[in-house]
Amino acid sequence: MSAKSPIKAIALSSAALAMGTACSAMASNGFSDDVVRIGVLTDMSGIYTDLSGEAAVEAVRMAVEDFGGEVGGVPIEVTYGDHRNRADTGASRAREWYDSEGVDMINDLSNSGVALAVAAVADERQRHAIVNSSSNIGLTNEYCSPYVTHYTYDAHSLAHGTGKSIVEDGGDTWFFLTVDFAFGVGLEEQVSEVVREAGGEVLGAARHPLNTTDFSSYALQAQASGAEIIGIASTGADAINAINALSEFGVSPDQRPAALLLWYDDIESLGLETAQGLLLTNAFYWDANEETREFSERFYERTGRMPNMAQAGNYSSTMHYLNAIEAAGSDDPDAVSKQMRELEINDFFAKGGHIRPNGRMVHDQYLWEVKAPDESEYDYDYLRLVTTIPGEEAFQPLEDSTCHLLDNDE
Amino acid sequence: MDVFGIPIQALMGQLMLGIVNGSFYAVMSLGLAIIFGVLKIVNFAHGAFFMLGAFTAFLLAQHLGANYWTTLLVAPLAVALFGMLFEWLFLRRLYGLDPIYGLLLTFSLVLVLEGGFRVAFGSSGQPFATPEALQGAINLGFMYLPVYRGFVIVAALLICLVTWFVIERTALGASLRAATERAELTQAFGINVPRLVTLTYGVGVGLAGFAGVLAAPIFHVNPSMGSSLVIIIFAVVVIGGLGSIMGAIVTGLGLGVVEGFTRVFYSEFSSTIVFLVMVLVLLLRPAGLFGREEG
Incomplete structure (x- = not known):
């Protein structure tokens, strides 16, 4: 009997240890x-x-x-x-x-x-x-x-909001000013797809680094491309600087800038005078x-x-x-x-x-237009609803997703 | 007409933009070169003073209703005063020490200034209107040049020439150059060298402030507007030759143009070309294009 006791002791203590570990990882209440x-x-x-x-x-x-x-x-x-x-x-x-x-x-x-x-x-x-x-x-x-x-x-909802509505409005030829990392490049791809599906044409793109202050050279390239729509695939300060440069260099009347991801805060920074008439796809407006x-x-x-x-x-x-x-x-x-x-x-x-x-997460998206200064009646009154894009249209169809958790053939 | 398959118009357009950017580089690197020449301090805060100039102009216009021309005069002076205070309180304690101390101190000033302005004004920036008299564009045949950008070139070149003239052709400039070469000897002649040094720092950062006001209507006033510029400015000063006044001006303009051309041929490379030139110059002429070999 005495010979077995050390084994018993080890078995007991290992069981206790195992229980102890389990207890510390997950407290008794499940947290x-x-x-x-x-x-x-x-x-x-x-x-x-x-x-x-x-x-x-x-x-x-x-x-x-x-x-x-x-x-x-x-x-x-x-x-x-x-x-x-x-x-x-x-x-x-x-x-x-x-x-x-x-x-x-x-x-x-x-x-x-x-x-x-x-x-x-x-x-x-x-x-x-x-x-x-x-x-x-x-x-x-x-x-x-x-x-x-x-x-x-996501980029799909942006492309199917702002991008699609501009293509439907007759913007057939596009040139992109794209911020050169996962966000900009991904957005450019999504919008290009929408443009091509609608029979439009992408004439080219200029890539710029994150946090660029001087967009004048890109503005000239965009002008030279002759595209009707200049798609701005960046956001925040980059998009603001790009829009300013395009307006400073007087993109001709037959060329229009299209900001593909604008935020409420960007409108404030641009001022309604410059921003009026721009379209933005946002999931929420205060x-x-x-x-x-x-x-x-x-x-x-x-x-x-x-x-x-x-x-x-x-x-x-x-x-x-x-x-x-x-x-x-x-x-x-x-x-x-x-x-x-x-x-x-x-x-x-x-x-x-x-x-x-x-x-x-699938939910409705909204296409907004920036108001003109004289339409804005009180503080922070910046946007007018153009249309609601139902969630199922805004986001990528589930069967197109290459996610490994789905049973889609890939 | 095409040059290497690029329409001459596009080339001329980028050349023009290169000159505009080069004007900023020239004013900024001129200030940096003067400071290094006299104080032997690597002024890492130069970009922050540029930002400070733009913000001072913005605040003057916003709160006091100052017009553009007033801000163009007052903001650089305010920046210069702030710089002189900084030199008097902190920087002068570091003369004679390893230059790394000056670099660290000025870099910490950058963090404090940029962080403070970010907390107060946010990161997206504040709009700054182009003065009415300078709105619109001129048709140059190959491009529409916004009038304001044309004004930037003229104003920048003018301030560079005035600075060069003061340093190279006046009595004040002569004392300054003497203090650079032999500080003790100059002091022995009855010239107040410490005051001269404070003044020099003030003028150097005042130039950065001036460039900041010039840039405000173009770049949108935001806290990090100087940080991308300052690295290029350092490269410009190194290429031109540390401490060389004319070198800084000419190299600033030249590199702006080189950068502009690079954008036409291979846009992605344009943010790197300046550093490639720097490596080449350092290999072939270690003292820089206009610098003198020491000893």
Whole structure:
């Protein structure tokens, strides 16, 4: 008997150890380390600070507060970080957050390069990432993951909003001014496809680096191309500088600029005088209805600015994530992922929104036109609704997605 | 008519734009060269002073209703005063130390200024209207040149020539050059060298502020407008020869033109060409095109 006891002891202690490990990984209530941590990874110091940045963090904080500060009896914490528009910085921060700081979900992710890199980390670490302010459709195609959600908009919805309406309006020949990374190139591809499908022609493109100040040379190239439409496949300060240069060099009356991703904030920066008549595809506008106004006014009180679509998306997606945790009764990534894809989204941001198996959140998009200065009646009164694009038309048909989670033949 | 398959019109257009950009390079690198010549400080904050000039003009116009011509005069002076204060309070403690200290201090000023303006004004920038008298465009036959860009060339060349004249042809400039060569000896002649040094820094950054006001209607006023420019300016000064006044002016204009032509033939390469030229010049003439070999 005595000879067996050491074996018994080892067996017992290993069983105890195994149970102990299980307990520490998943507390008895189904929540990892007894807290739900949300990390907002955004641009805090670069060209996209105005589009996401501090206000994105505030939107997530608002959602957490409105949710009650805790879910399933455990507190919710919000942390944030700056990716400096570098994919490697973003990826290593994400890895650090998931691995050693217990972050359960990363939100915002402005800059497509960063978003793609973080999506890969999320997939590898099996933790959630929700992309609100980048457009590259690789996120729901070759780089899709059960843990990655592409929430607010994408290059496909932009191309089928602004791009398509301009082609239908008779803009047959295009020349692109494209910012030279995943976002611009992806957007140019999507719009080119729409142009060609409609029988139009793409005459060429000029690629410029991120954060270009002088667009004069590109403006001349665009003029020389003779294209009717000059598609601006960039956003934020780049798009503003491009539009200014095109107007300064007097793009002739038979040439028109088309900004493919304009934000509410860009309109403010350009001024209505320059921006009037431009079209933009946005998933959200503060002044659309009573619900959006209610949210936006609360947001304004906290941040001193009206929310743009990504910030509204940050709020809505955080709420959805927390609702999914509540429904699952756990923050286990697989259980949450399942709930996120099952629950419908109905709030001020989206009506009848749902997440497809490839991670695409499908909801209506809106085409807006910028008002002329004399049409703007009160502060922040900038946009007029042109048309609503139903979610199923705006986003890539599921059968075209190359996502490995789908059964599409590839 | 084509040159290497490129219509001559496109070529002339880019040449013209190259001269406009070159004008900015010339004014900026002139200031940097003067500062390096006298203070032996690598003024990394030069781009931040450029931004400060643009923002000062913006604030003057926005809050005091100042017209463009007033801002063109007042903003560079304000930047110069700020620069002199910075030199007097901080920079002068570093003379005689390894140049890396000056570089670090001025770089930290960049971070503080850019960060502060980003918090206050956001990253997308503020619009700045072109003065009414300079709106519109002139038809040059090969392109429509916005009148304002033409004005930039004239104003930049004028300020460069005035600066060159003051340094090379006046008594003040002579003392300055003497202080550059032999500071102690100049002091012995009764010239207040520390005050001269403060003044020089003021003039150098004032030039950057002037370029900033010139750039405001073109580039949109935003906190990072100087940071992309400053790297090119360093290359210009190195190519021209550290501390050479004429070198900085001529090289600035020349590189603007080279960059413009590169945009026609291979646009993606245009942000790199300046550095390629720098490598070549350093290989063949380590002191720069207009610099003197030391010792």
